[in-house]
Amino acid sequence: MRYADIKKNPLDEVSRTSFGLGIVLGIFLGSLGLVRLKNFHFYIVFLCLFHFLEYYITAKYNPSKVNVDSFLLNNGVGYLACHTVAILETLVEYVYMPGFKTGTECRWASGVVVLGYVCVLGGQAVRSWAMVTASSSFSHVLAKERREDHVLVKHGIYSWLRHPSYFGFFWWALGTQMILLNPVSFVLFAIVLWRFFKARIASEESYLIEFFGIEYERYRNDVPVRIPFIK
Numbered sequence: 262m263r264y265a266d267i268k269k270n271p272l273d274e275v276s277r278t279s280f281g282l283g284i285v286l287g288i289f290l291g292s293l294g295l296v297r298l299k300n301f302h303f304y305i306v307f308l309c310l311f312h313f314l315e316y317y318i319t320a321k322y323n324p325s326k327v328n329v330d331s332f333l334l335n336n337g338v339g340y341l342a343c344h345t346v347a348i349l350e351t352l353v354e355y356v357y358m359p360g361f362k363t364g365t366e367c368r369w370a371s372g373v374v375v376l377g378y379v380c381v382l383g384g385q386a387v388r389s390w391a392m393v394t395a396s397s398s399f400s401h402v403l404a405k406e407r408r409e410d411h412v413l414v415k416h417g418i419y420s421w422l423r424h425p426s427y428f429g430f431f432w433w434a435l436g437t438q439m440i441l442l443n444p445v446s447f448v449l450f451a452i453v454l455w456r457f458f459k460a461r462i463a464s465e466e467s468y469l470i471e472f473f474g475i476e477y478e479r480y481r482n483d484v485p486v487r488i489p490f491i492k
């Protein structure tokens with residue numbers, strides 16, 4: 262199908278959500294010059310950009326699957342809890358340890374922040390590139406039955422990473438916590454995401470073997486995941 266299903270994409274809801282993300286992004290980007298905690302503002306900007314791109318790339322490259330949930334704003338309780346804890350940690354540490362939070366007290370803080378920006382930008386690029394490459398074979402909801410247009414994707418970024426969108430998401434999320442200099446939330450994100458992707462990849466691959474048989478098993482043997490300790 263070339264066009265999105267209008268019933269699953271109520272125009273008022275899609276435009277309201279896009280507008281909301283754009284407004285929040287604009288406020289946090291526009292007020293950068295007025296605040297000390299600039300990395301927190303960049304974190305909100307990256308968050309808005311991530312959720313906008315989830316919908317936009319699905320709409321452009323995978324229109325038969327796009328729907329209002331493609332913004333991925335309802336991404337589970339764990340995801341919401343992690344970001345809530347991250348925001349609270351940032352604010353509490355900023356009040357009680359402003360020097361630590363702004364990175365002026367630690368020599369290695371600026372290195373962590375730079376690494377965080379590399380992870381966020383790199384992770385976002387890999388995730389978006391994966392969604393474009395897989396196009397109609399990509400779906401936010403795990404496919405339990407094979408659709409006609411579902412082909413095994415092994416080219417482009419999928420020849421280097423077996424689950425590039427998960428790889429991108431994992432490092433993007435950890436990068437956000439490095440930018441915020443949030444030690445507690447960094448560990449929390451790492452545990453929650455690692456456990457989630459470990460289970461998700463296992464169940465996703467059992468379906469992919471059902472759909473593509475030996476071809477997927479060969480692909481699995483040849484291409485790594487590159488998320489630590491997930492084979």
Ligand SMILES: C[S@@+](CC[C@H](N)C(=O)[O-])C[C@H]1O[C@@H](n2cnc3c(N)ncnc32)[C@H](O)[C@@H]1O
Binds near residue numbers: 427
């Ligand atoms: C959210 S997408 C994630 C895709 C992939 N795991 C990744 O990280 O890029 C989940 C859907 O992609 C499909 N999928 C995963 N790997 C695939 C591949 N190499 N070729 C085709 N479909 C794939 C699965 O069947 C599942 O329904």
